[in-house]
Amino acid sequence: MLNMRRLLVLLCFLSLAPLLVKPLNPSLNDDVLGLIVFKADVQDPKGKLASWDEDEDIACGWEGVKCNPRSNRVVELNLDGFSLSGHLGRGLLQLQSLRKLSLANNNLTGSINPNIARLDNLRVLDLSGNSLSGTIPDEFFQQCSSLRSISMADNKFSGKIPESLGSCSTLASVDLSFNQFSGSLPAGIWSLSALRMLDLSGNSLEGEIPEGIEGMKNLRALNLKGNRITGSIPGGIGSCLLLRSIDLSENSFSGSLPGTLQQLTLCHNLDLHGNALSGEIPESIGQIEALETLDLSANAFSGKLPSSLGNLVSLQVLNVSGNSLVGPLPVSLGSLKNLQVAGFSQNSFTGDLPHWIFKSSFQKLRALDLSSNSFSGQIQSDIGDFTGLQFLNMSNNSLTGPVPTSIGRLKTMDVLDLSDNWLNGSIPSEIAGATSLKELRLQRNELAGNIPASIEKCSSLTTLILSQNHLGGPIPSSMSKLGNLQIVDLSYNSLSGTLPKQLANLAHLITFNISHNQLQGQLPLGGFFNIISSSSVGGNPSLCGSPLNRSCPGVLPKPIVLNPNSTVDSTPGSLPPPLGHKRIILSISALIAIGAAAVIVIGVIAITVLNLRVRSISVSRSAAALTLSGAVDELFSGSPGTDANSGKLVMFSSMDPDFSTGAHALLNKDCELGRGGFGAVYRTVLRDGHPIAIKKLTVSSLVKSQDEFEREVRKLGKVRHSNLVALEGYYWTPSLQLLISEFVSGGSLYKHLHEASGGNANSSLSWNDRFNIILGTAKGLAHLHQMNIIHYNIKSSNVLLDSFSGEPKVADFGLARLLPMLDRYVLSSKIQSALGYMAPEFACRTVKITEKCDVYGFGVLALEIVTGKRPVEYMEDDVVVLCEMVRGALEEGRVEECVDKALNDSYPPEEAIPVMKLGLICTSQVPSNRPDMAEVVNILELIRCPSEGQEELV
Known part of the structure; x- marks a missing residue:
């Protein structure tokens, strides 16, 4: 409880607080009273402010408070991460000697008092990591003559950034990132000649960068990531010779790269990904020799990759994915011995895989993405020398030859994706050496042989996709030891034998697709296999179990075997055969006749069923009534590439291509969204609840050949933009083509x-x-x-x-x-x-x-x-x-x-x-x-x- 004297003083202070900016007669108690008033406006659930005692004459011993040892005035208030909530009261205005105010990472709400920045001695203001909201009033920055650093990052401020920001001439650091600011950048922002760091990322700022950036001679870091800024990158940025870091990513910048970038010889981070920049990447970029990160991905750059990139010997991250670059990768990149992350995906690079990629000079490489290009040739065995490699994606190219056995030496590998190539041979048993492997994707290749039993040693494996190959033999029982498995797709192969019953023990399974193989016998009982969909196991004529609506035969007694060479004489105590020689004829001739008749009957039934099925499919296609649960059976029957009528399913993303879930209709009239000049569109839902749209093309007679069709669709599949519907994949047969795309819920x-x-x-x-x-x-x-x-x-x-x-x-x-x-x-x-x-x-x-x-x-x-x-x-x-x-x-x-x-x-x-x-x-x-x-x-x-x-x- 407050004593009466202090209570009266405090009440007096509160009544006069709206009029007080500077106390007329400052005393030691001013700081104490100001902090007590601040404490009264907040909640302190963890009791961090318990040491703040109003009975003390000075606040220097209080938690989070630092004083000037000579004057005992509060010069620093640091309450970072105290879990405080409530509002910023006026009590802080009494701390006239305050030099640093840091209230970061709390739960403070409400608006900001414009008078805080007017504290004469305040140098550092950090209010980041709260839930402060509203606009920042223009007068906030009008009298901030002493302020050196301000951070209001990660709050909920909105409206425009005040133009008065440009009047804080002493500011060296401004961080307003991750708020809801809109409008254009303040025109006077480049008048802050002392500015060293500017971070306005994660807002909704628009318009072009204002003129005058060339005057920022002290600027070290510029971050405008994640806004809506347009126009070209100003050439004047090259005059900011002290710049170390530039992040203009995820905006709408257009035009070509300014040639003045070559002057930024001290810059170690240049991130421009996710814009609309175009033209060729200039050779002059190789003159920024201090670069450690260069990210130009997801733009519209064209032409060849400049060989001058080999001069950037400090480069650790190089990402040019998602552009329109052509030609081979320059040999000069082989000199980038510090490279850790290399992304070249979704371009039009050609030629054999460069041999220099697999040289031992890349010992620091952690991630390599060469996917979705036109690379050819074989994967060199030297790839096993990348002992630190964690991510390798070479999918969607034209690679040939076997999977090298040296893959097993990649002990730290998390993701290996070699799908959508022409790889042949078998899956090497040495792959078991990659013990850290979490995702293995080898689908849509020409692989044969068995699934190696040694795969059980990849105990971290969560995703195993081997579909659409020519794999044979049984599913190894050792696979049941992979307790982390979630997604398994072995469909469209030639696997045979029975399913190991131990697979039912895999507790984390989400998808297990073994459709269109030659498996037989009963499905495992229990676990995931109690809810597995019919299309995940369909296309295996000899497989039985409740998901297939096909009962398994019971256990029959062993047949009686009669010896045709036995005589009428019998051993003592035995019964003579009552039918004599006729019984022998029944045992041989009759059984043969019965067997032959059974074969004929089965053949007649099979032909009848096939005829009915063909008619059913024909009628259902013309009526657009193929059900989702039968989609794989009806549309994807046969093994890919072995029959002219077999289908080919290609997915561009990591989306699970199993359409088998639920009772929704794939091309059912009830799920039809609309019809257009190209065909009807249907909605369906994947196993994980992810909705997709499927367009059934009705211009089949006009569609190009399969190669040309796939070439054009793959090109469309690379298109990614927030205002374009993403194409996720396609399905092809000569008589039916489906396009699989993102589902947009709001309608047309x-x-x-x-x-x-x-x-x-x-x-x-x-x-x-x-x-x-x-x-x-x-x-x-x-x-x-x-x-x-x-x-x-x-x-x-x-x-x-x-x-x-x-x-x-x-x-x-x-x-x-x-x-x-x-x-x-x-x-x-x-x-x-x-x-x-x-x-x-x-x-x-x-x-x-x-x-x-x-x-x-x-x-x-x-x-x-x-x-x-x-x-x-x-x-x-x-x-x-x-x-x-x-x-x-x-x-x-x-x-x-x-x-x-x-x-x-x-x-x-x-x-x-x-x-x-x-x-x-x-x-x-x-x-x-x-x-x-x-x-x-x-x-x-x-x-x-x-x-x-x-x-x-x-």
Whole structure:
């Protein structure tokens, strides 16, 4: 309890606190009272502030408090990780000698007091790791003459970063990362000439980097990761000669790399992944000799990898995955002896696997990803020398030859993926030496022989996928000793024999697919095998058990064997055969006859069943009624590559390709989502609950050959963007093609605009929703065009909305490439089924079809979203074409009348009208007059966040 004297002082202080910024007569008790008031505003569940006693005259002995030994004034308050909750009260304003205030990693909530930064002596302010929210008032930074370091990272602050930040000329470190800040970067941020570190990552900042960065002579670290910043990387960044770390990843930067980067000779980290950067990677990048990390992945870089990368002898991480790079890997990379992580996946690299990769100079290599390229040749046995390798992915190439036995020397290997190649030979028993192996993926190769029993020594194994090979022999019983197994796929091989009963003891199984082999006997009883789906075990005619609805025969007594050479004379006590010689004839001739008859009957039954099955499949395909539980049996019958009618299933991701789970229908009418020019789309759910969409193509007679089909689909499978529906895989037979893609839960934009219930379909879409849909669609198309993919079929039914984020995702892109020739009649009649989106050049055979056709369709789509009207509407005695209607209204000065009435005037005309004008520009009759989609994105972002002096869009 407070004594009466201190209670009166405290009450007086609290009543005057709103007026006190500096006490008129500071005393030793000012610090004590200020801290006690602070304590009163927070909760202290762990009792960390128990030593704060209001009866003491000074606070210097209190937990988390440090004082000046001469004046006994509080100069440092460090309460990091005290689990405090509550609000930041005004008591801290009394600590006039405070130099460091650190309240990081607590549970503080509420807004921030703008007067905290005005403490005259405050140098360091750290409020990171709390739940503070609201905006930072502009006056917060207006009187921060002494502040050197500020961190408000990992909170919930929102709104714009105050422009007044630029007035804190003494700031050397600013960390506002992982909040909800939006808007553009403060224009005056580069006036902080003393700034050494700037971290604004993990926000929603937009616009371009403001000019003036070349003046930041003291800048050491710049982190803008995970925002929405656009435009090019400013060339002035090369003037920041002291920069050690640059992270501009996961934004929307475009254009080429500035040549001035070569001047940053002290830079050791350059991370630009996840943008839209293009052009060739310049040779000059090899002059940044201090680089330890270079990540250029997930961009649109083209050309060859520069040989100058071999000069970066300090490089530890090199990642260029997910670009459009070509040619062989430069030999000079062999000099990167410090390399630990190397990513080259999802490009178009060619040639044999470079021998230098397997040299002993790469002893520090931990991860190597060469997947999804066009590498050929054999895997060298020297790979066993990478004793520290933990991750190796060479999948989806054209590698040949055997799996080297030296793989067994990779004691630290966690993941080995050699799938989707042409590897032959057997799985080496030496693989058991890789005792740390968690994932082994060898599917879709030409491997033969048995599964080695020695695999039991890979005790950490959780994933084993060996499907679609030519493996034979039994499933080794030793596999039951792999107690961590979760995913097993041995389907589409020639495995035989019975299943080891001990497999039922595998407690962590999620998937065990042994379909389409030659296994026989009874399924194991108990454990996972009590719930295994029929399609995971189907395609094994001699396998029995309840999941197959096929009972196993009971145990029969041993047959009586009669000796045909026995005589009528018998031993004493034996009974003479009552039928004599006739019994011998029954034993031999009758049994042979019965056996022959049984074979004939079984043959007749089998032929009848096969005929019925063929008819059933034919009828079910024409009626689109293949059930999910029978999908593998019906669609994937036979071993891959051995029958012209057998199917091939390819998945681009780690998604479990087992469609067997649940009782949903794969191509059942009840699961149909819609139909388009290419076919019907169905929804189904995988075993892990992950929903997917399956498109059954109905243009089979027009689809290319299998090789060309797979080449085009694999190209589409590499496309990844937040505004594009991801293609996850495909299934091929000559008569049936399925495309497996991401399921987007919110339905199509067309349904939201035109088919919702209640007679007011589009009322649920606010202006902000519509603008974001237009912008997101534009970004998706721009990304496609950067990858040289034309959509050909832009319309509102091909724009899907995510029900959680509201983000638009463009579907059905590039499917026209699956046709053997881009016939304009086919495109206009079969694909461009929605009248009104077609560019006029489709009617003219002399005009080349380019990305500008997509721009036209996008322009129509933008007008459709703003107006809520269909591209073409049929009245009783008239036909209204949307483009013509909006263009006429614009010419007559009444364009606002075109905005959807469902918005009820709750839209900003300064955005809606420019968007309609942009839509009309995109629908110009002359293709060259239409902007590129990248330009469209820039224009839309300027419409949403116009800069000063921005001219009105005309």
